[in-house]
Amino acid sequence: MNFKECFPIWDKLTPEQQNKISKAIVYRHIEKGTMLYNGLDCTGLLLIKTGQLRAYILSDEGREITLYRLLDGDICLFSASCIMNSLQFTINIVSEKNSEVWVIPPDVYKNLMENSAAVANYTNELMASRFSEVMWLIEQIMWKSLDKRLAAFLVEETSLENTTSLKITHEIIANHLGSAREVVTRMLRYFQNEGIVKLTRGTVEILDLQKLKQLSI
Amino acid sequence: MNFKECFPIWDKLTPEQQNKISKAIVYRHIEKGTMLYNGLDCTGLLLIKTGQLRAYILSDEGREITLYRLLDGDICLFSASCIMNSLQFTINIVSEKNSEVWVIPPDVYKNLMENSAAVANYTNELMASRFSEVMWLIEQIMWKSLDKRLAAFLVEETSLENTTSLKITHEIIANHLGSAREVVTRMLRYFQNEGIVKLTRGTVEILDLQKLKQLSI
Numbered sequence: 001m002n003f004k005e006c007f008p009i010w011d012k013l014t015p016e017q018q019n020k021i022s023k024a025i026v027y028r029h030i031e032k033g034t035m036l037y038n039g040l041d042c043t044g045l046l047l048i049k050t051g052q053l054r055a056y057i058l059s060d061e062g063r064e065i066t067l068y069r070l071l072d073g074d075i076c077l078f079s080a081s082c083i084m085n086s087l088q089f090t091i092n093i094v095s096e097k098n099s100e101v102w103v104i105p106p107d108v109y110k111n112l113m114e115n116s117a118a119v120a121n122y123t124n125e126l127m128a129s130r131f132s133e134v135m136w137l138i139e140q141i142m143w144k145s146l147d148k149r150l151a152a153f154l155v156e157e158t159s160l161e162n163t164t165s166l167k168i169t170h171e172i173i174a175n176h177l178g179s180a181r182e183v184v185t186r187m188l189r190y191f192q193n194e195g196i197v198k199l200t201r202g203t204v205e206i207l208d209l210q211k212l213k214q215l216s217i
Numbered sequence: 218m219n220f221k222e223c224f225p226i227w228d229k230l231t232p233e234q235q236n237k238i239s240k241a242i243v244y245r246h247i248e249k250g251t252m253l254y255n256g257l258d259c260t261g262l263l264l265i266k267t268g269q270l271r272a273y274i275l276s277d278e279g280r281e282i283t284l285y286r287l288l289d290g291d292i293c294l295f296s297a298s299c300i301m302n303s304l305q306f307t308i309n310i311v312s313e314k315n316s317e318v319w320v321i322p323p324d325v326y327k328n329l330m331e332n333s334a335a336v337a338n339y340t341n342e343l344m345a346s347r348f349s350e351v352m353w354l355i356e357q358i359m360w361k362s363l364d365k366r367l368a369a370f371l372v373e374e375t376s377l378e379n380t381t382s383l384k385i386t387h388e389i390i391a392n393h394l395g396s397a398r399e400v401v402t403r404m405l406r407y408f409q410n411e412g413i414v415k416l417t418r419g420t421v422e423i424l425d426l427q428k429l430k431q432l433s434i
Binding site: 132 | 348
């Protein structure tokens with residue numbers, strides 16, 4: 001897969017625009033755990049060839065909550081927040097797996113967007129997708145109990161990691177869910193008593209995925 | 218004020234586009250309490266000449282939380298959610314005051330957006346503004362205690378209604394904050410004991426706005 005096969009509106013660009021973007025993009029290999037964006041530098045758009053990125057927010061006290069994940073083929077728009085004046089919030093982007101990405105410099109993309117309705121409308125759709133994910137999160141936080149959210153998170157992790165033996169600490173789970181470690185530990189122990197998971201140091205083993213899925217609804 | 222003075226990118230439209238939109242817009246007087254959008258019909262964009270709209274979400278059990286308010290000169294984009302495929306969530310829009318709005322039919326706007334980079338980029342900025350408000354809300358819900366959120370809400374109401382004697386029930390306040398009526402009542406009584414408010418049937422009177430502002434930070 002090369003850039004033009006991954007960039008959905010390649011065919012809607014003029015040859016000149018295609019040429020401009022081809023020259024500007026930078027291919028990067030990113031190690032797991034790299035901070036890609038923290039609201040300060042305008043990194044540019046990230047088109048993920050393979051890998052996994054996590055977008056999250058951080059409180060003044062250092063608490064976290066995951067907003068959404070970006071996977072193969074996804075485009076990270078908010079790492080180029082400087083291209084839009086009205087984006088008045090700070091998110092953080094970190095790689096959760098070794099990833100291969102193309103970086104589109106913000107000034108190049110901004111110029112494309114200003115001159116091409118196709119690119120501007122595509123950007124709209126990108127933002128609308130992220131907006132939908134964040135709205136889903138608000139509904140989860142507001143109306144769903146933590147046991148259901150924890151169950152849904154473990155089901156998602158099992159799918160993303162392709163294993164039922166998750167190498168993850170209670171603290172990291174708490175950071176995903178915007179909760180406290182103690183609360184997550186208590187809930188995981190309850191799941192263990194119910195025979196749904198088995199807890200060992202640094203590992204959550206899923207024993208009954210079916211029950212976990214039922215619980216998450 | 219007429220439409221072209223209120224529509225920020227009027228000058229960036231071609232005469233033909235200006236003509237098209239002029240013919241399509243509908244001027245509407247809306248009574249306080251009118252449901253303008255509930256996710257079913259695609260109403261169109263609403264440009265508010267005067268008035269106040271409220272955007273909120275609703276749980277299956279009928280609980281509510283206010284996402285943001287729209288005031289004079291604001292444009293309501295999500296009442297035209299059909300113009301973007303990737304908007305996968307339902308919000309509700311209701312008028313909180315008698316309002317005067319121009320309705321831009323969704324098909325007309327969509328056509329403009331597809332053919333004009335200026336309109337598409339303006340739509341981007343609109344969405345980014347709403348996104349920023351929703352991100353602010355998430356931060357409030359996640360990291361801020363209810364007493365601070367209640368204080369901030371009462372300060373905002375005092376400013377919007379231009380009075381310190383607010384005609385508002387505890388239930389409506391709870392719906393704004395995504396909380397339960399009992400919780401809001403308890404907190405308001407605490408404020409009353411502290412000499413910040415005075416509660417009478419259907420009214421919250423602000424006695425110490427300064428203290429309320431300090432509390433809201």
